[in-house]
Amino acid sequence: MSRIQPSNGVLTSLEAALAELLDGLVAVAPISVPLEQARGRIGAETAALVHPLPERNRAAIDGWALRSLDIAGASPYSPVPLMNAPAWVEAGEALADGCDCVLKADLVELIGPIAQAFTDAIPGEGIRRAGEDIAAGRPVVIAGRQLCAADLLAARAAGAKTVAVRSPNVRLIDVAATDGSSLTAEFITELMKAAGACVSVEMAARDARSITETLSVHQCDMVVTVGGTGFGRFDATAEALSLRGALIAHGIALRPGCTAAIGKLGAVAIIALPGAPDQAFAVYHALVQPILDRLTGLTARPTTARPLTRKISSAVGIAEIVLVRQEQSGWLPIGVGDLSLDHLRMADAWLLIAGDSEGHAAGMPVEAFLLRMN
Incomplete structure (x- = not known):
């Protein structure tokens, strides 16, 4: 693919x-x-x-380990005497060979050497069968999926001490804001870490030379800059990309976030995010997140389809980020294009209105990317 040639005043789709x-x-x-x-x-x-998990039949409750055939037909009115005294087991304990059920303590009477059962049981009652948790041959972790506490529980149960992951190294360059704030850089860093990346943060002064000196792709898989992407006198990030011969485009047809820039040094992608939190948020989800997904091998990002509770209007020619909140069984649009901090913290999901679309009608089912784990 030939590189996009940036041109003044023209936004790249x-x-x-x-x-x-x-x-x-x-x-x-x-x-x-x-x-x-x-x-x-x-x-x-x-x-x-x-080996399967569990490897052997184990007690699911505290009680008496028995063979179901030995207590067939037992009832409170017709207890069945047991030829051999049953073994007491605690929940989680492996059963002896031949035992296929566990009865609660009050369902077996043991007086000296004489024992009798007051109920029958079906095979598997009161136990967890071998392989019931995870069958032999299943992977310890599922490739392409973000690991949660349950995945790590399964890995520990399998005896694993380590696990294989794909975790790209990302260099984030925080271009000094005019007010000295690093709020947006910290925000984007947290988003990338939550997506499975290893992030190192560097500071750069708000001039092309300083930014250029930090634009190294050594031992990293992606570079993200935050700040300095506008068209004012102190916005020098795109100029720095150009000086490094990395600039592909400055100005993306995305709202918010149209002043973003993109580039490459060799095969390493560089995305320059605006310094405003809502604009950085939009560019992160529209451009950075898909790259992280490719680098990590993520197979699918969670989405939920719900009908819109209100119409969304959009201008043709520019893609727009929309924040939505779940309202009963639908998506309520709470922020379109210009997003406040309150919109960012109250949203449950986001969706993208494509540049060739005028929006979506009320009642139309739309897929939204979830922002919060349920």
């Missing part, structure tokens, strides 16, 4: 910008990390379980 950044991009190599560092990262290919 979001689709063209994203296609250029994703061109030739592949997932990073897996690394092994301790389980305590794995939550939130994206699982990679891993060895399958040799």
